[in-house]
Amino acid sequence: MDCRDATERMSEYQDGLLSAAAAEDVSSHLRECGECAAAARSLEAVRELLRSLPPPPAPPELLARVREAVAREETGAASLAAGLPSNLPGGSLRSRLRIPLEAAAAVLLVASIYWYQKGSPPASPPQAPPAVATPAPPPKADRQIAGTETVARKREVASLPAGTPEPKARIYSQADLPAAPALRASTDSEQIASGVSAEARPVEERPEPPSRFLRPLPYGKEVLLEVTPEGREGVEERIAAAAWRLGGSVERIERDPAGGDVVSMRVLLKEPAATAFLSEMDRIGKVPPQGKPADVDLPAGPIPGTVAYTVRVRVR
Amino acid sequence: MSEEGGKAVETPAERGRPVDLLVEAFRQGKPGAFDAIVRAHQDRVFAFCARMLSDREEALDMAQDVFLSAYRNLGSFRGEAALSTWLLRIAANRCLNRIRQRNSASRREAPWPDAAAEGNGPEFQPAAGEWHSPDRVAENREMGAILSEALGRLDPDSRWLVLLSDVEGFSYEELATMAGMPVGTVKSRLHRARMALRRMLTPVV
Numbered sequence: 001m002d003c004r005d006a007t008e009r010m011s012e013y014q015d016g017l018l019s020a021a022a023a024e025d026v027s028s029h030l031r032e033c034g035e036c037a038a039a040a041r042s043l044e045a046v047r048e049l050l051r052s053l054p055p056p057p058a059p060p061e062l063l064a065r066v067r068e069a070v071a072r073e074e075t076g077a078a079s080l081a082a083g084l085p086s087n088l089p090g091g092s093l094r095s096r097l098r099i100p101l102e103a104a105a106a107v108l109l110v111a112s113i114y115w116y117q118k119g120s121p122p123a124s125p126p127q128a129p130p131a132v133a134t135p136a137p138p139p140k141a142d143r144q145i146a147g148t149e150t151v152a153r154k155r156e157v158a159s160l161p162a163g164t165p166e167p168k169a170r171i172y173s174q175a176d177l178p179a180a181p182a183l184r185a186s187t188d189s190e191q192i193a194s195g196v197s198a199e200a201r202p203v204e205e206r207p208e209p210p211s212r213f214l215r216p217l218p219y220g221k222e223v224l225l226e227v228t229p230e231g232r233e234g235v236e237e238r239i240a241a242a243a244w245r246l247g248g249s250v251e252r253i254e255r256d257p258a259g260g261d262v263v264s265m266r267v268l269l270k271e272p273a274a275t276a277f278l279s280e281m282d283r284i285g286k287v288p289p290q291g292k293p294a295d296v297d298l299p300a301g302p303i304p305g306t307v308a309y310t311v312r313v314r315v316r
Numbered sequence: 317m318s319e320e321g322g323k324a325v326e327t328p329a330e331r332g333r334p335v336d337l338l339v340e341a342f343r344q345g346k347p348g349a350f351d352a353i354v355r356a357h358q359d360r361v362f363a364f365c366a367r368m369l370s371d372r373e374e375a376l377d378m379a380q381d382v383f384l385s386a387y388r389n390l391g392s393f394r395g396e397a398a399l400s401t402w403l404l405r406i407a408a409n410r411c412l413n414r415i416r417q418r419n420s421a422s423r424r425e426a427p428w429p430d431a432a433a434e435g436n437g438p439e440f441q442p443a444a445g446e447w448h449s450p451d452r453v454a455e456n457r458e459m460g461a462i463l464s465e466a467l468g469r470l471d472p473d474s475r476w477l478v479l480l481s482d483v484e485g486f487s488y489e490e491l492a493t494m495a496g497m498p499v500g501t502v503k504s505r506l507h508r509a510r511m512a513l514r515r516m517l518t519p520v521v
Contacts, residue, residue: 050482055363240391
């Protein structure tokens, strides 16, 4: 064996990876060649130095930065959008949707009030508001509205110039008035039309005004995943793995407070991955026909091009 | 055992492997579990990144990316290797990609020769001989600093192999799998890298 061969095999020799015969060849060469023996010693010293090299400690800010990144990961659903980094100014979903959601909420609030007022009267008979309830004046038909004189009417008459004939008065009954006090106070008398008497109007039960208009619009589709009791354990890992494999993320996990089992998981995906994700769910468990997401669920995701699935896990 | 993607999936405990308690705690949603994982492995991951990238800030960014990637993918961590090995694999791949991107326009560092060219790759040439200068050696009194600088002078692929093999203890077979090359190629490249380091460090070892 010459010096070149011995040098070529030096690492394997020191790792103990040579056959016995080859190792003996190298050993005998190192005994005879001082230069190669010195090279072998220095190579071993370098490797020992590498093994004993103490790691430089991680800077203290690393943990804080990881925490921040994870927090952004959990809240930054907008990073699923077409390449939009979640750390761009205004790039977060909340900040980008704040103004449109508030505007939509305001419009829906006005509309709901309008519908509320326009609807049929409440079950109880209308009561005159305190502001317009005055003591009964002397009987004067042209200034009375079914026994009650409105402040507006008083002001109208009082503001007429002297000598002006008073306009022809009309007499209204309580039944002619609209149900809501606000409308009664602000509606011109000429526009109040005689209607059905209060007794004849059907009583209608109406729900409370929909306060959900004031909240951000929900989004996403529901998926029901049925699993066997044996397949229950680790199902969240498999759902999350399916989402991650398809480039999505897990937005939220809800667990049963009693047992700690996952009852639902919310995942975010890009739209092209939606079908593949549902196929994965069919492999993990069984998605019954009634558990498949409906086509009419809108919007599908927090931002265009994404879809959010709330996978509800049920043990069958 | 359960079914996923048509393949049987086992937990580490079912295979008789030790269960990483921190990973299990993380999977169970225990508060602070991921913090504990970061604390347990941050020194090793950061050290690897720092030695690979030779830049503290870049290493900090990279270590953060590694842990964020781990956070996203811990659900699919099968426990076939230790968590530290898994994290270092992520770090190794990302560091190498980062260096290749960084040096894509640079011709200073030779590309990774293919397996067919084994044995004919460019021999490492220490830069300018300044390492042999007594003044230079005297300036770098701390062996760690000297070694880190020597590692930084290796081409990225050789540095990657030396760090994973001689510092982190990966086997030739593991490196071959990670690098996608034959074990023999890994052995020869590692040997050349070690010999290059030996030439650089001879004055101080």
